[in-house]
Amino acid sequence: MIRYFIKQNWYRYLIGILFLISVDALMLITPRIMGSIVDELRSGVQDIEYIGLLILAVIGVALGLFITRLFWRVFIMGSARRFEYYARKTLFQKLLDLPPTFYDKTRVGDLMARFTNDVNAVRMAMGPAIVMTIDSIFLISVTIIAMGSFTSWKLTWIAIIPLPLLAVVSTFFGRIIHKRFKRVQAAFSNLTDTVEESISGARLIKSYGIEGLRNDTLNEKSDNYVQENIKLIKVWGMFFPLIQMLSMLGSVLATFFGGQMVVLGQLTLGEYVTFTSYLGMLIWPMTAFGWVINMVQRGRASYKRLMEVLEEKNNIVVEDPVSLEDFNGHILLKNLTFTYPTGNRPVLRDIDFELNPGTKVAIVGTTGSGKSTLAKLIARLYPIEKGMLFIDGYDINRLPPEVIREKIAYVPQETFLFSETIRNNIRFGNMELTDSEVEKYASIASIHEDIISFPEGYDTLVGERGVTLSGGQKQRVAIARALIKQTPIIVLDDCLSAVDTETEKKILDSLKDSQGKHSIVVVSHRLKAVVDADMIYVMHEGRIVERGKHHDLIGNGGLYQRMYERQMIEEKLKED
Numbered sequence: 001m002i003r004y005f006i007k008q009n010w011y012r013y014l015i016g017i018l019f020l021i022s023v024d025a026l027m028l029i030t031p032r033i034m035g036s037i038v039d040e041l042r043s044g045v046q047d048i049e050y051i052g053l054l055i056l057a058v059i060g061v062a063l064g065l066f067i068t069r070l071f072w073r074v075f076i077m078g079s080a081r082r083f084e085y086y087a088r089k090t091l092f093q094k095l096l097d098l099p100p101t102f103y104d105k106t107r108v109g110d111l112m113a114r115f116t117n118d119v120n121a122v123r124m125a126m127g128p129a130i131v132m133t134i135d136s137i138f139l140i141s142v143t144i145i146a147m148g149s150f151t152s153w154k155l156t157w158i159a160i161i162p163l164p165l166l167a168v169v170s171t172f173f174g175r176i177i178h179k180r181f182k183r184v185q186a187a188f189s190n191l192t193d194t195v196e197e198s199i200s201g202a203r204l205i206k207s208y209g210i211e212g213l214r215n216d217t218l219n220e221k222s223d224n225y226v227q228e229n230i231k232l233i234k235v236w237g238m239f240f241p242l243i244q245m246l247s248m249l250g251s252v253l254a255t256f257f258g259g260q261m262v263v264l265g266q267l268t269l270g271e272y273v274t275f276t277s278y279l280g281m282l283i284w285p286m287t288a289f290g291w292v293i294n295m296v297q298r299g300r301a302s303y304k305r306l307m308e309v310l311e312e313k314n315n316i317v318v319e320d321p322v323s324l325e326d327f328n329g330h331i332l333l334k335n336l337t338f339t340y341p342t343g344n345r346p347v348l349r350d351i352d353f354e355l356n357p358g359t360k361v362a363i364v365g366t367t368g369s370g371k372s373t374l375a376k377l378i379a380r381l382y383p384i385e386k387g388m389l390f391i392d393g394y395d396i397n398r399l400p401p402e403v404i405r406e407k408i409a410y411v412p413q414e415t416f417l418f419s420e421t422i423r424n425n426i427r428f429g430n431m432e433l434t435d436s437e438v439e440k441y442a443s444i445a446s447i448h449e450d451i452i453s454f455p456e457g458y459d460t461l462v463g464e465r466g467v468t469l470s471g472g473q474k475q476r477v478a479i480a481r482a483l484i485k486q487t488p489i490i491v492l493d494d495c496l497s498a499v500d501t502e503t504e505k506k507i508l509d510s511l512k513d514s515q516g517k518h519s520i521v522v523v524s525h526r527l528k529a530v531v532d533a534d535m536i537y538v539m540h541e542g543r544i545v546e547r548g549k550h551h552d553l554i555g556n557g558g559l560y561q562r563m564y565e566r567q568m569i570e571e572k573l574k575e576d
């Protein structure tokens, strides 16, 4: 990523660096002029015009510094900001590309930290660190040469004795700082995770009255973050004074030996003033040396974390792709066994399943038996080994994800609505869809009446995660969103759990009528809603234990019959 960015922006850096070097060169002129003024003043001012000229030169240098400083900042810091923009954009595009398996194993807080802290740390290495490196190398070497040639080499060597010590100290501290900084970042990630979860789950926390408990968790994480930061501050606290002390040591040596040389007449007072000014100019680049080490180390660590995400493989690999032009909609699962990439045991075993075009197939069963997993696999949200899942006779591994998205719409168990209008949530980026189309599919999903009863109808804004809508309303909006894609196959993954049985049945019936020859796979807990399915698969502990139509299953004394009878009794009890 950096290589590509530098390739595109190298000239900006080059121009910036040239300006920066000009600043450093200009800075060397002022002490020399000041020295000459002091000597002129000491010798009783022979030529007042000469002094005037020197003062004009100082003003000229200051003006030059103003311009060159402005430009290096624009070019170098500007490029670093461009990098920040580019890195965030690249990272975001990658995140949109990554499969669900990535999100199963990655925490939101961790990703947010990469977006904020890590991108920032790399920006610092791409901007300020470059400036400081050039300042350190150029200013230190040129200043030392200027000190030696304009004043005294002997005094220069004496005054810069503490320099190597500075390098040792900054390298040593840089390493510790880096380690502690990593711990601070981890603590920050933990903290943001907790805040995120607490805000998302605020209603749940309130309904259980566990505010105190959440508060304690947050306090613990906050405290951990503060403690880690204090540890970091302690090292910084030692590092800076030590750097300054060593720098000051140079000044003490210069005053002691330089003063003697002035007294002995080996150095003019003006030369001594020039020398101490130069020495003062060395303190910043020397200190910057330590900063640079730290910044580059932070930048490197953060860059590694960014690259970890960018190098993450999209584990859905398409070999020998087919485009499915004449799509039929036949799905076949043969002896499928599946383990989640993050799991350690199969959650589906020996699954044989078939969906014929234009039929409605239901997946029912006990909780945790693998119904949703099966639905997700049909929608190809997880990678599957070859030879297990076929669409129109083609192995699913030969179908690119975009082809599958065109053919199969999947409505997940948990609905997510964006903070947009209901209309936009239904048409979901496809702005070509007319209002009447949006309304047609909202009607099929039995949500149209609810929407028009809102004061702003389809233009009603849905709050963060749809807080203004009820659970059942959100689910129906999500179904309308899937239906509007008009895919030949629609997979409903227990996405009607928040509506009553009658409404669920009504939606499924109108869906069947409207979809015509299209196929529906529906995962449901309510058997009554799927009694008319062309085929019902009954799952238990990762296996299909029964299959058939309702009337085949209801009389065989198996799991389906037991579940159905239990649900009927529960319903009757509710009615009574």
Ligand SMILES: Nc1ncnc2c1ncn2[C@@H]1O[C@H](COP(=O)(O)OP(=O)(O)OP(=O)(O)O)[C@@H](O)[C@H]1O
Pocket (backbone or CB within 6 Å): 104, 340, 342, 343, 347, 366, 367, 368, 369, 370, 371, 372, 373, 374, 494
């Ligand atoms: N992303 C995941 N990573 C690892 N394991 C998972 C994942 N999602 C589900 N599982 C596991 O897979 C098993 C089946 O879960 P699944 O959600 O498919 O069951 P289900 O029949 O739909 O359950 P329910 O009726 O409760 O919704 C469970 O043991 C669950 O813990």
